[in-house]
Amino acid sequence: MKHALLHALQAGKGGLDETFGPLVQHWRRAGPPDLRTYCGFGTPHAVTVKGRVLRQYDFQPGTPSDSAWLNFWRIILRLLSRELSGVPVVGYLKSTEARATTSREGYFELRFSLPEPLCAAWHTAQVTLPDHAEHGSVPVRVVGVADFGIISDLDDTVIRTRAHQLWQMLETVLFENSRTRLPFAGVGELYHALARGPDGRGDNPVFYVSSSPWNLYGLIWRFLNKREVPLGPLLLRDWNLQTLAGSHDTHKLEAIQQMMTTYPDLPFVLIGDSGQEDPEIYREAARRFPGRVRAIYIRNVTGGRRQTEVVKLRGELEAEGVDLKLVPDSLSAAQHAQATGLIAPGALPKVTAAVEEDRAAHGRY
Template sequence: MTKSQKSFSKSIVLPILYGVKRRFSKAKLWVGIKTGIVKSIMILPYKGFGNENEIFLIGRVLKDRGIGISNLDDSRWLNFKKMYKRFMTWEIPRVKVKAMFQGLEQIVSTDDEGYFEVRIQSDLGFEINQPWQEVELELLDQVVKNQKEVKSKALVFIPSGNVEYGVISDIDDTIVPTGATRIWEMLKTTFLGNAHTRLPFAGVGEFYRSLSKGTDGVESNPFFYVSSSPWNLYDFLMEFLEVHGIPKGPLMLRDLGLSREQFFAGSHSEHKLFQVEKIFEIEKQLQFILIGDSGQHDPEIYLQAIKEYPGKVKMVYIRDVLERREKEVLEIAREMEELGVEMILVKDTVEAALHAKEKGWIWEEDVRDIIAEKEAVD
């Protein structure tokens, strides 16, 4: 398709298709409410982050899905049904949500897909007595008959205490092997597995916990997860992190599907770079260790972030999952070095941990635990 054809499709065809989609979604929701299929509404908040003067979080208003947590012995069919519910959502557009935090309030509206964004600022500064703070959320509009109060609490991470650095990590093929470079394998593991059956790379849990502790032994170094996976997988991924003892933190995903701006999904690279930059801008006081893999474009994304935010990145670890890209990635590493940032291509978690120990970022005894965990799996 030529550039002019693409421009025509985006300016003429996309608005038509999006208009059809919105009319269908509106009719579907109306029928769902009238027939009682939609009878309970939920606010699904995603973990946010902030600093002493600002907090940021995203959430979504949906029909209550009733998915619940998973178990190790859940069947593939049950896993599939839960995943189906995650993707077949009934989003609630154009309703108001009130956010309340430390005496401040903000009223926001959901967009066509049910998403809302909260950004509360305080010139006086917030009272930070612990890293995780609660934000109260309340739905202000009535959507269904006999609707009870619809409330939720969002968790927002505000770095406090002795924070040495922050960590931004990819998920697919960085924390967990997903076959992101092999579409069929990725779909199979996504739809038929659950948080218990999906296993991280050996040693990842121990390595990430050691980075969270740093050198003072207190898990205060914040983690942020940036992925091109859809928001539909949010609860699944958060449960995965908890089940496998990987430090919890804000998880920045993306919306898939037809929208006002895109036919299916925006650029993988643009999304991840935008989220990394957003973290940099809010967590102004921190330097970051960036962790990704060579399967997609993490090295290129991180290089661009380093160029645009000098001094924000102290180290880059890239898991080598695609051998044919090795030469290309090493060339990016040389370019990063010229900008004053070291990047190493690692075969496994132990290699990254040994390097972090040499840099004085984690304890030697933690490295022994990481090696033991890897040997137990191997």
């Protein structure tokens, strides 16, 4: 039965609408719009906050005891969102106001130009729908001086997804939730070590770039928070069948370029996996922004021919002065990071302990 449901996805969103639309309408609420906000980011002088306005539906976050079928139904509800276009949106950050109107797909983008610079830290913006008296708050990451930034993929880099195996990936995404999906061993402590930097007291920003759809934003955010992986802005995309199938497009490279241009004086550490095209994307990013990539870590989740391809690519990057490490786990990445001065010497034992603890609880990955 699961495979029959998975095959229904081949028709894309239109096919899901046709198959599940009547059931979804039964779960929709009549009432005010559902305001969704996504973690903002920017500099002390300029900040961007994105979000979406949808029709409401009855929906509760997942629990560890939820059945696969309940998880599947919640994913269907997420993917079959009903967008509201032309809705005015007003945002406030400190004393600065920004305005926008939702697009055809319900998205909006608020751009704040700050007359007085903000300190480099986490801030909170307020977002309202004045025509509907709806409002919400959203975290904003303001980045100033830092040792470096971290740009990370999510699937098969932070979250065990098996994205290079289509049907196994779909089964993981569709039939699990934020409390049942698992991180790779020690990944949270590794990212905390990188965020703290070489002296252990830094505040380096972490950004997550993924081809996952914005519909899954809440699930991913709760996963990161639950698994104690450093929070940071998520750069996702609108969904279609190609999104679910994990096919390559320009989204990741454009998102990385956005980070590089937003923070022109900040070098970056790039983290991904060998399952899809992260190594090739990161190579292109390093070439477009020479001298800006401190290191590239690629989690080896494939082996065989794909491993050979990544090793060849590593040689090309080394000739250009960029260090790409193909690593089996978080501990190997941490060992290299310590040896090259990206993390504090005292961070390695913490990563080692976290890897051992996670493996004991959830298996060797």
